[in-house]
Amino acid sequence: MIYNSLNKKSKAAEFPEAVVRGIAPDRGLYFPEKIHRLPDSFFENIEQKSIPEIAFQAIAPFVEGSIPEDELRKIIAETLDFDFPIVPITNQMGTLELFQGPTLAFKDVGARFMARCLGYFNKENTSQKITVLVATSGDTGGAVANGFLGVPGIEVVILYPKGKVSEVQEQQLTTLGQNITALEVDGVFDDCQDMVKTAFLDEDITQHKQLTSANSINVARWLPQMFYYFIAYRALKKINKPLVVSVPSGNFGNICAGLMAREIGLPIDHFIASTNINDVVPDFLSSGVYTPKKSSPTISNAMDVGDPSNFIRVLKIFGDDFDSLKETLSGFRFTDDETREALKEIHEISGYVADPHGAVGYLGLKEYLKDHPEKYGIFLETAHPVKFLDTVEDTLNIKVDIPERLKDTLSKTKKSIEIQDYQGLKDFLLR
Secondary structure (H helix, E strand, C coil): CEEEECCCCCCCEEHHHHHHHCCCCCCCCEEECCCCCCCHHHHHCHHHCCHHHHHHHHHHHHHCCCCCHHHHHHHHHHHCCCCCCEEEEECCEEEEECCCCCCCECHHHHHHHHHHHHHHHCCCCCCCCEEEEEECCCHHHHHHHHHHCCCCCEEEEEEEECCCCCHHHHHHHHCCCCCEEEEEECCCHHHHHHHHHHHHCCHHHHCCCEEEECCCCCHHHHHHHHHHHHHHHHHHHHHCCCEEEEEECCCCHHHHHHHHHHHCCCCCCEEEEEECCCCHHHHHHHHCCCCCCCCCCCCCHHHCCCCCCCHHHHHHHCCCCHHHHHHHEEEEECCHHHHHHHHHHHHHHHCCCCCHHHHHHHHHHHHHHCCCCCCEEEEEECECHHHHHHHHHHHHCCCCCCCHHHHHHHCCCCCCEEECCHHHHHHHHHC
């Protein structure tokens, strides 16, 4: 499989190079040269196939020629070694829990898959260190830190916006030590993301360090997120209704993976991009004009993104055909007050405790299903509510149990390095 830069000014790359580079030299995102399509027969008895087998068939063509079959099957088995339950909320909808992994966030799947791919590519050359440079608005940092912890030959540098991630999220990305370093940025997520992109083009750095990114701009982080949608369809096929998926959306890597899953044949009827007040994409779907904005802080902080990197991939999947995109994708935006009310509503009607991101997903799905009662929908619950403890407990007036695997993390001492601007990042990397 060959990957091309969406900026069209760099040479094509095979999967290993695209993973190690993270972003193309022309600052474009990598995109597969061709998109395979699974045969209709694959889905006729999908419920009888195992999840690892389904995942293998979905992603194998994207890594063709780069990872042997037995090694890829091992990577997938280690990536998907936890459950993905679907919890009913009403007769017309449920939620797919993606937070059952080690850091209680959906990003565990992509981070674990990428870490294992990178470890495989670098296993013969661990003396030549690779620096994984990643910006996080919340959960990415913890998932990447956990996924890469102790991987030989890999150093991880995580940039996060000071005071704009939850306490649990901050503990998960600042307390591991070993090959993980957290940089606390005086700014917002978009500032962190811009610093990462700038570092990749800075020859003062790249002449001395091999950089890669573990954000969803990296193909090895982005593509395995397709697995969620296959898992959901496999579990819900028996309902025999058109399936709609509402995705809490920030940088648009997750929903872009879902749209790619649909492109290779998965029979999902419609997608909903549910955002907070950082509504660049819902605004685009209404106006046809894409206008990046400075991000604003919300209680669903992982979606506080004013210029989502992966949306260019969404457009590429649809061949930049706006009408075709609108047939498959709807977009809705919601305020913090609406999110809090949704947390209460979900709890009242089902007893389920959602997190703020899941609540936004619920609102988007509810809005869409008003006009489509013949369909069945799921919203993605992307993080455990404990990661947003104050918001959830204050809103619902309940006590959220802290999972055992998190208690040790919360007791550790935070270790981070504060930086003010790009020069601070550059100085750290060169030092």
